[in-house]
Amino acid sequence: MSSSAIGSSISIREVTKRYGAFTAADRISLDIEPGEFVTLLGPSGSGKTTLLNLLAGFQSIDSGGIVVDGKPIHGVPVHKRGFGMVFQSYALFPNMTVAQNVAFPMRMAGVNRAESDRRVAETLDMMRLSEHASKQPSEMSGGQQQRVAIARAIVMRPKVVLMDEPLSALDRRLREEIQIEIRALHQAIGSTFLFVTHDQSEALTMSDRIAVMEQGKIVQVASPEEIYRRPRNRFVAGFVGESNLIEAEILRREGGALTLRTRTGHQFRAESRDEVTGRNVTVLVRPERLRLTDTSGPGTIPARVVSALFLGEVLRIEIELDSGELLLVRCPDRAGHALPAIGSVQHVSWGAEDGWVIA
Template sequence: MAASESDKDFVVFDRVQKSYDGEQLVVKDLNLNIGKGEFLTMLGPSGSGKTTCLMMLAGFETATHGDILLGGKPINNIPPHKRGIGMVFQNYALFPHMTVGENLSFPLEVRNMSKSVREQKVKDALDMVQMGDFAGRRPAQLSGGQQQRIALARALVFEPQLVLMDEPLGALDKQLREHMQYEIKHLHERLGVTVVYVTHDQSEALTMSDRVAVFEDGRIQQLSSPDDLYERPENAFVAQFIGENNKLFGKVEAITKGVATVKLPMGGVVKAKAVNCEHGQDTTLSIRPERVKLGASKSSNATDAKVLELIYLGDHIRCRMNVHGNEDFVVKVPNAAGHKHLTVGETTTVSWLAEDCRALDA
């Protein structure tokens, strides 16, 4: 029993705060437990505090208040090189004067491993990232994607229990980036290592993580699995930051059995799941574009919609409409047989179920 408890709390941030100037807090009272073997992503816009948290865990920044624990032991006063943590950065941070093999051997030499052990570990790590033939090359002779693979191998070569990654795919092009996302995910599954990953790219966070902590203004706004984050955002910031989202603003007229009746400024009324709202208060309604249907259906919020713009995207048509006065209301219409073809300027009907619409904070 004790082992499984400690596994759940492999990395712990306990009431951690960080200030650079003694006045303004960049991280505010952070409490976070990360399980052993978990892939946790810290996601948020620039300046939200996510990278600062990673740097405190790595030991490059010190917490102003609170404790950080690794495997049950406080690490606040342990220098970075003694924490036994693997690191991968966006700029690779490879030594340019060393070969790929020497770059990987370096963290093993620091740990006083014998030459034969080092050679075997370097070979294994290079094979793991499919770079076995590149040991004799210099970083300058490699492409960006290859350099990132080497940086990944170097972070894993000494078999750390924890690997930290700070925007590691930020410098890669879209296609390579997506490919590397799956590769890192599969490596994580195979090795069972704990990964804390920082990004501002929401699709990256949804693709790779077991859980995602969404940061804004130095606090975690929501900590959930990727599907929970997308399907069940707890506040308007998370709904807006994760995926595409249609917003309508109104006032809560009533809440009955968890369903809010919301009156809109132009007179329309919408039924929505009451998540983070109170009777008589203003609210933000959140509806995902793929949950909106063309045409009216029973037990749903049907309303007139004027087609303003159609963008062809292959598998679907992105249709921008005026719905209840919001001219940026997006509906994704599948590009499939049997689907109605719309024209710009026409008025049609759209609808969505009350449970697919969330009434959140104003």
Template sequence: MGYADESVEGPVEPDQETEPVLQALHTIEAAPRGAAGDAALRIGSSLDVQDVVGRYGRAVILDKLSLSIRPGEFLTLLGPSGSGKSTLLAMIAGFMPVDEGRILVDGKPVQDVPAHKRGFGMVFQNYALFPHMTVTQNIAFPMHMAGVDRLSISRRVDEVLQILRLGDHAHKLPTQLSGGQQQRVAIGRAIALRPRVVLMDEPLSALDRRLRESTLVEIRELHRQLGMTIVFVTHDQGEALALSDRIAVLDAGRIVQLGTPAQLYREPANHFVAKFVGESNLLDVEVIERRGELARVRDAAGFEFEAGVATPSIGRGPAKLLVRPERVSLVSPQTPGALPAHVTDAVFLGEILRVDLRLASGAHLQMRTLDGAHARVPSIGDEVHVAWAQADTWVLA
């Protein structure tokens, strides 16, 4: 007996809005063994946000924002509170009106289409499960509403339960589940119909660290298996780096940088992105010479060194120098480019050793390194020398 034998409501007739989703569902169901993955890769839709403006009263929350998301892409909207990321997701979902601009799915405008007719899967921060329904019934509900036949529902629910490791909890109510299990049910309900687009609004924020890490792995694997377009909202840069094909960093209603996790981490466009994505050392320097993509800079203590240039607008004058903590090394005083430093703190974090330093310029610097089995942990007050490679530093506006 399939799990979907737990009745919710009788199936309804599919309408024009659910028909494309059902066609995609049947395409995957009909695919021969070994071809299902290829079929799944084709169900993700493209999303285009064109000059969208969003307002709350007189306040502009989104300022002519444009963004193109490729079919099957995992794109994260990353930014601090008030940056506009949740507003943008709500507009894509249809929960908020678009004051200006257009939102297109596979080239067709949807900004005037009601949310329930867009055919998107949605995962909320607070799970939003039906408390009187079992796990099976929660997952099956959108398929019942779309008019999917009972045999297909049973097969799909079994598949989702297996993928999300929820088989042992199939007949439990949400109140009998842990927070992590409830979130997996919410994800299962969102993907059950194989929607072309899945929207996730900070779905991991209510989970503890261990559950968050395990759920990250599950979401990443789901995306690889199913090929849906996923738009994921978070303020947690670790989640963004771990999950995304690309990340759009938002600030004050605008995208300040769009790129792969590696691009944002290694080549941030400005000091806002550098501070928000990963741990950063940002040192005040003076650009004294610019040569193509390199600049020679001087710190307040008079030490000079070279660094890459992140933006074409960088010229002579005050700037910020970015060097990531893991790129800083303790070296001997004779090492070319070595800077004298004073240890202000040293913390053993298991596999990581974090050392806080103060340079001769007065600037504070953090170093992170893998803990060696016989490495000496520097003591507070030690005088040391540090260095980094020119390729690991960037001058930012």
């Protein structure tokens, strides 16, 4: 997070929101530090936008509470919470110029013209929009319009910035470019950012921490590295990145390391949390952690190639073990490294540090 954080602390405690018989937010608790960038990540209907709207004040809480900088915000109107908001739709005023759109919050707050002009110019420069100040939104690309929407949200230097899937309408290249810009912007201004997305790559790229949501609950909160490398359960493992889930039996426990055996008798080691119990477990091995060769060796398992795709920077290869289990391998494209033939026999292996026991 920013070393000069101006952001607010946020404490969400046992927050519940129901729509009839449907519980959109189910006793959610989450603490966010001043100046932190936290992403709510989950599929449609998981409750992430509902939680954002409860914090913004667009919807009312059924039970629980939200405290910002030590003060409850229940009953505080939206316009008095002082949050910056960036929506999925750009929500720009079509009859205003870029500069006028960005200046709008300053005008509503009664900021004098000289100060407003200074702030707007500074913010447009920060968002690389200075040369577009006199344009109408209709004269700009989608990426430029989204930059205007972000500029309007931060021009008042709010302590909290809320973003609801702001990049979903953009193409991949532009989305990745603006992800980097948002991350740099967060570090520059030091506000607390709460970002909503269903795109795991966005969450991994920008966040200090990620809160993964499922069916109205937060199922894991951790750094991007922890979420990806050590997911708490099958849902997190499957939703964040591509996964190989291997069924195995525990033979020995040595602290956080386990010796395991697959259904075909292959023995290997993997890391785990202390609370993993039971004899039969599921082991996560990410596709990029698998090593594939055309020769057998110690610790390798024979497998048949089911599919092989060239994706540019990586090769995506699906293999089938003798047990019938399918594994996905992703390896970087290398000079002289051809795609294996469909139906050919390869040998796959991984190290103890590459496996993670999730259940």
